[in-house]
């Protein structure tokens with residue numbers, strides 16, 4: 001993080017409220033760095049979030065206009081902003097519980113209608129803030145507060161969900177892929193199309209401690225070891241990363 | 245020509261991701277707790293730094309800046 005990029009954050013609220021090693025912070029880092037490298041006009045950008053730790057990525061940390069909305073409803077607020085002033089770049093940043101579980105309906109219809117907003121899901125596979133309940137993206141077998149013997153249900157694959165609903169410009173990266181994530185953020189920040197990011201951030205505290213990934217460095221290594229760059233072939237047993 | 249590895253220590257929470265991603269083993273845990281009760285990360289071998297930015301880009305607390313040293 002270059003010193004001059006700190007103008008994009010509200011440094012009076014730092015250090016963040018996130019737990020040590022929280023991957024949502026790596027997403028925040030990549031987004032701030034993308035703005036910095038583009039010398040982006042922070043007065044033309046509105047960041048919209050819902051509720052949860054993921055909802056804290058943009059608000060209060062980012063020094064742009066931010067809307068911290070109600071649980072699951074970030075996308076409808078964002079669409080309202082975009083309709084009221086189409087010149088603005090509108091980016092939603094929130095969690096998997098918020099965007100895909102409680103607010104999943106808004107996500108599929110924004111994708112279907114290709115509303116020209118960017119939606120970034122800080123997907124840590126769990127409801128982190130409320131103590132670690134299973135979400136729509138919790139993997140089969142994963143232990144959570146509500147699935148202490150392991151999750152029985154298949155998770156959403158967010159890339160397939162959003163593409164299936166009609167969305168274009170769909171990406172996935174993990175917190176290990178900070179640099180690739182930053183580059184992709186730069187690409188979409190310069191466009192006025194619908195785009196979607198499934199960013200596997202990892203929650204060392206609520207997810208990691210129940211699934212042998214409590215150490216943040218171990219979580220990052222696990223992401224590195226289990227991901228494969230997409231080049232036409234999709235492997236369901238791997239974390240496919242790249243542009244889809 | 246080398247690099248300066250600057251850590252904003254009051255933002256560091258001691259997650260040690262920087263220790264794990266640095267290819268040049270620049271970081272170590274501090275020897276003592278700071279006054280917040282955190283063992284922060286220290287750049288103890290900055291002369292080994294190659295400026296790859298892995299630490300700076302992976303810091304969840306935006307606490308690391310790596311700059312080229314003035315010649």
Ligand SMILES: Cc1ncc(C[n+]2csc(CCOP(=O)(O)OP(=O)(O)O)c2C)c(N)n1
Nearest residue numbers: 052053054071095096097098126127128129
């Ligand atoms: C209408 C409503 N229902 C439930 C809650 C409680 N609640 C707060 S955060 C949260 C989960 C957020 O999960 P996620 O979006 O995955 O974010 P994370 O904390 O994991 O980053 C819930 C259920 C709420 N605030 N409002």
Ligand code: SF4
Nearest residue numbers: 018019022053128203
């Ligand atoms: S509970 Fe999980 S998601 Fe929330 S701040 Fe802590 S590590 Fe991050």
Ligand code: SF4
Nearest residue numbers: 266293294296297299
């Ligand atoms: S820039 Fe690279 S080599 Fe230098 S301290 Fe950071 S991770 Fe290590």
